[in-house]
Amino acid sequence: MTLLLKGARPYGEDAVDILVKDGVIAAIGESLSTTADTIDATGLVVLPGLVDLHTHLREPGREDTETVLTGSRAAALGGFTAVHAMANTDPVADTAGVVEQVWRLGNDAGLVDVVPVGAVTVGLGGEQLAELGAMADSAARVRVFSDDGKCVSDPALMRRALEYVKALDGVVAQHAEEPRLPVGAQMPGGARSARLGLTGWPAVAEEAIIARDVLLAEHVGARLHVCHVSTAGSVELIRWAKSRGVQVTAEVTPHHLLLTDAQAEGYDATFKVNPPLRTAEDVAALRAGLADGTIDAVATDHAPHAGEDKECEWSAARPGMLGLEQALSVVVDTMVDTGLLTWREVADRMSVRPAQIGRLAGQGRPIAVGEPANLVLLDPSARAVVDPAALASKSRNSPYAGRELPARVVHTLLRGELSVLDGKVQK
Ligand SMILES: [Zn+2]
Numbered sequence: 361m362t363l364l365l366k367g368a369r370p371y372g373e374d375a376v377d378i379l380v381k382d383g384v385i386a387a388i389g390e391s392l393s394t395t396a397d398t399i400d401a402t403g404l405v406v407l408p409g410l411v412d413l414h415t416h417l418r419e420p421g422r423e424d425t426e427t428v429l430t431g432s433r434a435a436a437l438g439g440f441t442a443v444h445a446m447a448n449t450d451p452v453a454d455t456a457g458v459v460e461q462v463w464r465l466g467n468d469a470g471l472v473d474v475v476p477v478g479a480v481t482v483g484l485g486g487e488q489l490a491e492l493g494a495m496a497d498s499a500a501r502v503r504v505f506s507d508d509g510k511c512v513s514d515p516a517l518m519r520r521a522l523e524y525v526k527a528l529d530g531v532v533a534q535h536a537e538e539p540r541l542p543v544g545a546q547m548p549g550g551a552r553s554a555r556l557g558l559t560g561w562p563a564v565a566e567e568a569i570i571a572r573d574v575l576l577a578e579h580v581g582a583r584l585h586v587c588h589v590s591t592a593g594s595v596e597l598i599r600w601a602k603s604r605g606v607q608v609t610a611e612v613t614p615h616h617l618l619l620t621d622a623q624a625e626g627y628d629a630t631f632k633v634n635p636p637l638r639t640a641e642d643v644a645a646l647r648a649g650l651a652d653g654t655i656d657a658v659a660t661d662h663a664p665h666a667g668e669d670k671e672c673e674w675s676a677a678r679p680g681m682l683g684l685e686q687a688l689s690v691v692v693d694t695m696v697d698t699g700l701l702t703w704r705e706v707a708d709r710m711s712v713r714p715a716q717i718g719r720l721a722g723q724g725r726p727i728a729v730g731e732p733a734n735l736v737l738l739d740p741s742a743r744a745v746v747d748p749a750a751l752a753s754k755s756r757n758s759p760y761a762g763r764e765l766p767a768r769v770v771h772t773l774l775r776g777e778l779s780v781l782d783g784k785v786q787k
Pocket residue numbers: 508509510535587588634635
């Protein structure tokens with residue numbers, strides 16, 4: 361298949377024509393012509409296809425809330441060409457069999473590369489290491505291991521996990537939450553949670569685990585990735601660890617870049633998430649950390665939930681919110697329109713670095729001749745109000761409902777094939 365993208369702006373720079381042939385970028389130049397299909401991309405910014413390190417696709421187990429197919433549609437519409445599917449499914453992705461099942465479902469959907477994450481411990485139980493080597497050697501080629509949703513809280517087990525992943529060229533992605541600190545917690549600690557009558561979910565529960573784990577990673581000489589960093593103190597700890605040469609990387613979610621604990625004032629459980637939305641000072645520190653590269657990546661923590669698990673009282677609701685379809689718009693709103701990131705840096709934080717962390721060879725590549733044609737084309741001048749009913753996800757728990765956000769994904773290409781054309785998913 362051959363396709364010519366006319367007048368697109370790589371990384372927001374000067375307009376060029378991009379010829380895509382047989383899955384790769386065949387030519388870049390001015391006034392290219394072809395007898396094949398042409399797409400008028402005048403004014404559109406083109407970036408490498410986005411890579412998400414943290415997606416919950418809910419299959420197997422909760423296909424009523426999301427499937428690999430519906431999650432893949434949401435991802436493609438968000439400009440993603442690869443997503444890491446978290447392991448907390450039912451059954452848990454803790455064997456070669458389950459990760460291969462998810463990987464096959466992703467291939468069948470054919471819209472994005474679905475990259476399974478393997479559980480660190482059997483059944484996410486936190487007691488016995490899962491078959492990390494078997495998952496790494498499987499067809500799914502797992503390199504990212506995580507008990508996300510739960511913290512690997514036993515330090516001896518965490519050290520052994522780091523030793524194993526080091527040998528596999530893998531990484532442990534830690535959900536940093538000391539389980540004995542936020543008992544019964546619903547909200548961050550401090551005045552606001554006291555006023556709302558909810559127990560505190562203190563920053564120290566996150567920071568204590570990050571401090572411990574960067575020291576363990578340094579001791580073992582292994583790679584550590586910190587999921588959904590949410591506090592100013594966490595950013596400081598990671599900055600310190602990087603300055604020591606620790607092999608630590610970190611991600612921040614779109615919702616932690618935009619929303620604060622003020623959103624929880626109305627007890628709308630849409631805004632219940634783990635880690636919780638925090639203060640405006642935390643949000644500012646997260647943006648600064650992403651801007652200076654202390655935080656490597658934006659990862660969605662896309663977490664679909666059924667209506668009955670959200671339209672209930674705060675304490676009974678499940679934590680988590682949708683993210684795939686609005687992630688890029690939120691980053692444009694919080695980081696590009698504010699002057700904190702250039703388009704090249706957006707490509708770095710949403711494609712290049714997450715692909716490196718996940719060891720995905722064909723993703724996060726530069727827009728250059730001979731490279732795989734994994735691309736997203738977006739209209740930076742578009743603005744739209746988010747309508748949850750219009751989302752491709754099977755669930756409706758978007759924290760951005762009714763909010764006007766900038767930028768629209770117009771086209772997405774996976775290895776030269778259009779997964780999204782004119783804002784419409786192709787499968
Ligand atoms: Zn988590």
